[in-house]
Amino acid sequence: MVGASAILDRFRLRRFDDVLGQDGILGSLREKIDRGRDDRLPHLVFTGRRGVGKRSLARLYAQMLLCEKAGEGAPCLKCNECKGVSIRSSFSYVEFSARRFPDERYFRERVEQTKMGMKGTFWRVFLIDDAEWLEAASADVMLKTLEKELDTVFIFVVNDIAQFSRALRSRCQVFRLTSVEHQALVSRLKAVCDRESLIYEERALSVIAQATGGRVGEALTRLAEVASLGEVTSASAWRTLNLEWGETMIACWQAQLRGQLDEALSHFEGIASDDEGRVRAMQSFALAVHFRSSIGTLPFGISPALECLADEAWLPILEGWENLSRRRSVPVNSLIEGAMKFWGGVNRLTPSLASFHNGYERLFGTQKDGPGPGIVAT
Numbered sequence: 001m002v003g004a005s006a007i008l009d010r011f012r013l014r015r016f017d018d019v020l021g022q023d024g025i026l027g028s029l030r031e032k033i034d035r036g037r038d039d040r041l042p043h044l045v046f047t048g049r050r051g052v053g054k055r056s057l058a059r060l061y062a063q064m065l066l067c068e069k070a071g072e073g074a075p076c077l078k079c080n081e082c083k084g085v086s087i088r089s090s091f092s093y094v095e096f097s098a099r100r101f102p103d104e105r106y107f108r109e110r111v112e113q114t115k116m117g118m119k120g121t122f123w124r125v126f127l128i129d130d131a132e133w134l135e136a137a138s139a140d141v142m143l144k145t146l147e148k149e150l151d152t153v154f155i156f157v158v159n160d161i162a163q164f165s166r167a168l169r170s171r172c173q174v175f176r177l178t179s180v181e182h183q184a185l186v187s188r189l190k191a192v193c194d195r196e197s198l199i200y201e202e203r204a205l206s207v208i209a210q211a212t213g214g215r216v217g218e219a220l221t222r223l224a225e226v227a228s229l230g231e232v233t234s235a236s237a238w239r240t241l242n243l244e245w246g247e248t249m250i251a252c253w254q255a256q257l258r259g260q261l262d263e264a265l266s267h268f269e270g271i272a273s274d275d276e277g278r279v280r281a282m283q284s285f286a287l288a289v290h291f292r293s294s295i296g297t298l299p300f301g302i303s304p305a306l307e308c309l310a311d312e313a314w315l316p317i318l319e320g321w322e323n324l325s326r327r328r329s330v331p332v333n334s335l336i337e338g339a340m341k342f343w344g345g346v347n348r349l350t351p352s353l354a355s356f357h358n359g360y361e362r363l364f365g366t367q368k369d370g371p372g373p374g375i376v377a378t
Contacts, residue, residue, distance in 0.1 A: 008224035011192055013053075013060045015074030020188050020216050021180035022057070028175070030073065033064050041065070041123070043146055043154040045131075045169060047161045048177035051218025055129055057177065058155045059085055059095075062125045065153065066092055089113075092124055099130035104138040111145065124152045131156035132163035139165040146171060179214030182206075188216065189223055193232065200232035207237045211304035238308075245271045246305035249285045250313050256364055257320030268356050275352040279343070282359075286340040293318055293336055324364075339363055 013019060016026050032041055044061070046054040060075070063085045067075035075082050084090025094110040101107070114124045126142075128134070134142070143165075146154050156172065158164045180188075189205040192198075208226065212218040226232050226240045238244050252267035272278045284303045291298050292314050298307050325332035342362060346355045 005224070007196070007227050008221060010196060011220045011224060013056045014077065016060070016064075017073055019053070019057060019060070020184060022053075022177055025057070025175045025177065028173075029061050029064075033061075033070075040150055041153050043156075043172040045156045045158055045161070045164070045172045045174040046177060047158040047164075047174060049179065049213075049215060050159050051212065051215040051221070052177045052179060053215070053217035054157045054177050055127075056217055058127055058157050062093060062095075062127055062153075062155060065123050065125055093127070094125070095127040095129065097129040098133040098138070102133050102135045102138060104135070104141040107138055107141055122151065124149070125155065126152065127155045127157065129157045131158045131165075131168075132160045134165060134168075136165075139168055143167050143171065180216060182209055182214060185209040185212075185214055185216060185219055189219060192220065192223065193227075196227075198227050198232055201234050204232045204234045204237040207234060207243065207308050208241070210308045211237075211241050211243060213300065213304070241304070243305040243308055245281055246303070246309050247313070249281055249306070250309065250317060253285065253289075254316050254320065256360060257317070257324065259364065261360060264360070265353070265356065268352075275350065276348040278352040279346050279348045279350075279355060282343045282356075283346070286336070286343045289314075289317060289321070290333075290336050290340055293321065293332060335363075 016030065019026055035041070044058075046058050048054055063075035063077075063082050064070050064073075066081035066085065068079040068081055069076040077086075081090060081092060084093045085095075088095040091114055094114060096106065096110065110126070128142075142154065146152060146168075154168075154172070156164065156168065161169070161174070161176075186202070186205050186209045189209060190200070190202070193200045193205070204226070205223075208219055208222050212222055222237075222241060223232065226236050229236050229240065238247070248267050248270050252264050252271065255261075255264035255267060268278060271281045281303075284306060288298055288302050288306045291302070300307070321332050321335055324330075324335055328335070339359075342359050346359075
């Protein structure tokens with residue numbers, strides 16, 4: 001099997017046309033590149049959610065600035081400078097993570113590196129990843145460098161813009177990358193699979209796109225992980241992304257609604273490996289059932305494992321609550337709110353099996369092998 005990192009390297013951005021959903025940013029970057037050497041280029045900050053593709057776009061922009069034979073919206077990927085960006089270092093290009101090297105000494109050494117040998121490009125480019133981790137002294141040295149060196153371009157990749165140096169931010173143009181629409185991301189994943197001759201199920205690509213919340217970089221990383229195991233199937237995607245507990249949770253609550261305590265317990269123990277994980281999952285699921293029952297969908301952020309479940313997976317759960325509502329002559333929303341209230345009040349550090357037994361008795365009755373009071377077996 002080919003490793004995930006090797007596959008991901010093949011997925012990297014090759015041209016601006018490969019960038020998805022950032023049209024305004026791309027237009028501005030093209031404008032800067034077209035100006036070439038006629039103007040001093042601004043220093044840039046790429047920010048946005050982790051995994052949205054900030055670093056990949058920053059590297060592509062750096063390649064476009066340094067490439068000896070750049071064409072329309074694409075570097076050649078073969079010249080020394082393109083290769084330098086690919087390996088993260090050359091006499092004209094320096095890339096490092098401020099999370100790993102936050103102090104100014106490391107940066108000073110990298111500046112000296114760019115002064116060695118014959119300089120074959122018009123620009124020197126510094127790409128600093130996780131730039132919010134820069135120490136104050138290091139940020140001050142960079143500030144002096146970017147103000148003094150007219151042939152130097154700084155590109156800062158920032159996850160939390162509020163933690164990034166205000167002085168540096170004031171000298172930069174800030175670009176905020178956003179998540180992309182679900183179907184557009186699925187189409188991109190399909191294009192990547194076709195280009196790389198990967199065998200895939202479209203449902204698996206949809207699961208990856210939804211689980212990663214429209215973040216292109218994260219989706220490609222997860223696709224590479226799944227592809228490293230062989231064919232890109234729904235089963236391998238669920239397993240690799242740790243989404244299997246969503247289906248297990250559906251089975252657990254179906255068994256509870258049928259009054260099958262032993263089966264429900266068996267599923268409950270398989271949801272997570274520890275007490276806290278099981279309680280967290282029950283809390284998320286009770287909240288998800290509330291939204292499914294009240295508005296018919298889930299708001300973003302509850303849990304990828306639950307958001308990726310197909311609509312039909314929820315039908316037996318909602319029907320079970322409706323049956324219980326009719327038998328007890330209690331509004332269904334009151335019953336579901338009772339489940340939310342119970343699991344929401346469980347301390348995540350308490351023994352989960354004791355909490356499960358307590359919750360089952362309160363919500364569904366005490367009979368072990370059959371439906372509890374008011375529950376209709378299905």
